[in-house]
Amino acid sequence: MKIARIETFHADGGYRVCSYLKLTTDDGLVGWSEFYDGLSGAELAPLIHGFARTALGMDPRATGLLSESLLATTRLAQGGLSHQAIAAIENACLDVHAKSLGIPVYRLFGGPFRDRVPVYWTHCGSFRVRHAAFYQSLGYEPVRSLEDFTRLGREAAAAGFRALKTNAVFFEPHGPVMMNAGFRIQPNFLDRSISERQIDAVIDQLQAFRAGVGPDFGLMLDVGFSQRTEGFVRLARRLEPLNLFWLELDTADEEALAIVRQSSRTPIASLESLHGLSSYRPFIARRTVDVAIVDPVWNGVWQSVRIATLADAFDTHIAPHNPVGDLATLMSAHLCAAVPNVRIMELRYDEAPWTHGFLTHPLQIDEGCVRVPERPGWGTDIDEEALRAHPVKTH
Structure with missing residues (x-):
């Protein structure tokens, strides 16, 4: 199983914007996560799409490996928005992994x-x-x-x-x-x-x-x-x-x-x-x-x-x-x-x-x-x- 596509979606949330990440695998499984865009006035979505270029082709079920690998690329500027963008990808991977096994994420x-x-x-x-x-x-x-x-x-x-x-x-x-x-x-x-x-x-x-x-x-x-x-x-x-x-x-x-x-x-x-x-x-x-x-x-x-x-x-x-x-x-x-x-x-x-x-x-x-x-x-x-x-x- 490999990550084939990562997309972001936004909708009106009243006084804020609701933001979601959709991860699709090469065999059609879909995982979702929610993220917070624009907290500091800077948008998170462009960073997500930047890290997505590295994540494409990786196995979402190896969530720890994927998360640690993406975080390692930020060592010169770690934390903050970069970490939040990677977290959005990580969380969608967990959704896919659990769905592939037919179990809730907590298991x-x-x-x-x-x-x-x-x-x-x-x-x-x-x-x-x-x-x-x-x-x-x-x-x-x-x-x-x-x-x-x-x-x-x-x-x-x-x-x-x-x-x-x-x-x-x-x-x-x-x-x-x-x-x-x-x-x-x-x-x-x-x-x-x-x-x-x-x-x-x-x-x-x-x-x-x-x-x-x-x-x-x-x-x-x-x-x-x-x-x-x-x-x-x-x-x-x-x-x-x-x-x-x-x-x-x-x-x-x-x-x-x-x-x-x-x-x-x-x-x-x-x-x-x-x-x-x-x-x-x-x-x-x-x-x-x-x-x-x-x-x-x-x-x-x-x-x-x-x-x-x-x-x-x-x-x-x-x-x-x-x-x-x-x-x-x-x-x-x-x-x-x-x-x-x-x-x-x-x-x-x-x-x-x-x-x-x-x-x-x-x-x-x-x-x-x-x-x-x-x-x-x-x-x-x-x-x-x-x-x-x-x-x-x-x-």
């Missing part, structure tokens, strides 16, 4: 450790601030006050979730504003210094959610790269009385992250921005996190299983990062079924409703868990007609 790694994975509603409320016009076009009530966070908390609990994650939102005179995570060009985004007034506002926001979800519900706060070390330490200490599920933050410095974790009783989750086993090694070996976040879309599921195994050797949980849609959620679910040390899984619950029709076999979510499919491969294919019915909007 390639000795799973399942579980057939249901608990999920949390990510960016709850905060994305309804960042993408306010889109959500209002769908008929959702806008976020205008702290009471709206309480309302959304009740909605999350009623939907069966047992945890949610939000981002800091500040109510300014001109309206609510989601705090910059430190990687989007906006006024003063390079300052990366939170004030005590803003920390007070974060605490008020989380207390508003707590009023809606009750005492036993998991609350998470994601602040990304928004602070330097002292800001993260101040925030983590101030949040201790709230008993968070975790505070999620990012830094490129393992010593700084270790300081943050050691300075507070607030659990720390991080590392979603890392690429590859060697990048994770110093952070995990230094015990910098309570939960190591691993992105199977950006790293590849085969590579992510290796990272999870490293974390398990240091008695550390992992949690998949999922910045995109339903196929990526299934890819994360197979990762979670393949390894023992999973804490919880990320889910974008209020995506554009038509994107759920992009899968031939939709997600099954009940009682706050995603069911891991038993069908071959990821357990679904992509409906190309559905993609064509929702072309990317041009502005």
